[in-house]
Amino acid sequence: MLQLVPGDSTKVLILGSDGYLGWPLTLRLLARGHEVSGMDNLFTRRAVAEVGSTSGVPILGPEGRVRAAKELLGSSPTFYRGDVTNYKALEKVISKERPDAVVHFAEQRSAPYSMIDERHAAYTMSNNIVGTINLIYAVMKSGRDTQVVKMGTMGEFGTPNFDIPEAAWVDTKINGKMDTITVPKWAGSWYHWTKVHDTNNLLFANRLWGITSTDIMQGPVYGLRTTDITDPRLFTRFDFDGDWGTVLNRYCVEAVLGMPLTVHGKGGQVRGFLSLEDSMEALRLLLENPPEPGGYRPVNQFRELYSVAELADFVKDVGGRMGLDVKITNIKNPRVEKEQHHYKVESKVLPSLGFNRLKKNIKDEIRLILEDLAPYKSRLGRYRKAIMPRTLWKK
Numbered sequence: 103m104l105q106l107v108p109g110d111s112t113k114v115l116i117l118g119s120d121g122y123l124g125w126p127l128t129l130r131l132l133a134r135g136h137e138v139s140g141m142d143n144l145f146t147r148r149a150v151a152e153v154g155s156t157s158g159v160p161i162l163g164p165e166g167r168v169r170a171a172k173e174l175l176g177s178s179p180t181f182y183r184g185d186v187t188n189y190k191a192l193e194k195v196i197s198k199e200r201p202d203a204v205v206h207f208a209e210q211r212s213a214p215y216s217m218i219d220e221r222h223a224a225y226t227m228s229n230n231i232v233g234t235i236n237l238i239y240a241v242m243k244s245g246r247d248t249q250v251v252k253m254g255t256m257g258e259f260g261t262p263n264f265d266i267p268e269a270a271w272v273d274t275k276i277n278g279k280m281d282t283i284t285v286p287k288w289a290g291s292w293y294h295w296t297k298v299h300d301t302n303n304l305l306f307a308n309r310l311w312g313i314t315s316t317d318i319m320q321g322p323v324y325g326l327r328t329t330d331i332t333d334p335r336l337f338t339r340f341d342f343d344g345d346w347g348t349v350l351n352r353y354c355v356e357a358v359l360g361m362p363l364t365v366h367g368k369g370g371q372v373r374g375f376l377s378l379e380d381s382m383e384a385l386r387l388l389l390e391n392p393p394e395p396g397g398y399r400p401v402n403q404f405r406e407l408y409s410v411a412e413l414a415d416f417v418k419d420v421g422g423r424m425g426l427d428v429k430i431t432n433i434k435n436p437r438v439e440k441e442q443h444h445y446k447v448e449s450k451v452l453p454s455l456g457f458n459r460l461k462k463n464i465k466d467e468i469r470l471i472l473e474d475l476a477p478y479k480s481r482l483g484r485y486r487k488a489i490m491p492r493t494l495w496k497k
């Protein structure tokens with residue numbers, strides 16, 4: 103396999119390249135001198151509009167983004183508008199691009215959206231699981247040793263009483279006999295279950311055909327800047343509504359709008375968070391340091407553990423020092439989840455690749471988000487109604 107090292111022009115195909123993570127990863131890899139192509143069916147743009155919201159900062163369309171990258175960075179990706187659940191379309195792109203690595207982001211990624219009703223649950227199941235199966239087959243049939251970098255979620259594990267290992271397999275005793283089984287998982291939404299199913303399918307394909315894979319379990323991401331996003335024309339989408347916004351991004355919008363920060367339930371839910379910059383840096387490291395050919399590498403991708411109540415306190419503190427009057431309120435939790443629980447997660451792979459200690463304190467990052475959002479206050483205000491959760495896990 104071609105080793106991705108800085109300076110080498112290596113080919114990376116990003117599925118879901120129009121999304122929150124896909125676009126900044128495109129920029130990061132271009133800036134590193136890699137050759138980048140992307141495929142997206144623009145589903146997220148439509149689905150966010152469906153729930154009455156939009157990106158908190160204005161973003162260009164995919165063709166405009168290609169032009170902006172060319173103008174501002176001097177290089178640009180090849181963009182394919184297409185659906186990864188259409189096998190022929192995906193196979194065509196893969197056989198044309200012949201990538202050394204495919205990063206797979208192209209899934210319906212909102213847990214609340216997947217819980218709206220049976221139609222949204224079924225869409226999430228088929229979109230996510232079929233897309234991954236298509237990718238597995240397209241890579242297998244290409245006959246090339248392409249690294250599949252699949253983005254899953256820490257939410258696959260749920261909140262178990264054991265420390266979460268960074269491993270696919272675990273030794274255990276069942277009915278008095280030892281065996282090796284896959285790490286037990288207990289997801290908390292239909293969306294999160296699709297990621298568990300994807301992991302099983304990827305693991306099976308790896309055992310069967312030796313598909314080289316990096317299976318990332320990532321925590322919630324926050325922020326709207328990376329070191330490559332140097333101009334508003336390069337902005338990535340920034341979701342903040344009750345269905346699509348991740349928690350810290352939503353709190354920041356609430357703070358800018360003078361709304362109380364809405365903590366779900368008691369707020370003791372602990373997760374492994376990371377900034378957008380950290381997410382890009384982790385992905386770059388994983389792409390530039392692939393596993394051995396035929397290897398399967400599970401990765402727990404996060405920076406620090408925080409409870410959602412702690413995050414609200416951080417935003418109140420930073421916002422207060424910036425002159426915002428930030429209040430916190432506890433609302434009925436729309437989800438079914440433990441609000442106090444054990445949470446300890448193993449992380450060895452990224453530190454071994456040099457994923458450095460925090461470059462920025464989380465409060466500095468929150469300050470940056472609040473500063474970046476301030477000019478868009480009236481835009482955000484127009485979508486105020488979409489911020490409160492509207493999807494309940496139990497009707």
Ligand SMILES: NC(=O)c1ccc[n+]([C@@H]2O[C@H](COP(=O)([O-])OP(=O)(O)OC[C@H]3O[C@@H](n4cnc5c(N)ncnc54)[C@H](O)[C@@H]3O)[C@@H](O)[C@H]2O)c1
Nearest residue numbers: 118120121122123143144145146185186207208211322323
């Ligand atoms: N953002 C986070 O905090 C976070 C955390 C953990 C895991 N993830 C995972 O990372 C991946 C990227 O997340 P994101 O935040 O960038 O989400 P996003 O919704 O902004 O991006 C996903 C992109 O995939 C596209 N897409 C969806 N289905 C497709 C299909 N069938 N064919 C082609 N394109 C399709 C969407 O249009 C969108 O542009 C997702 O798989 C998500 O589950 C995200």
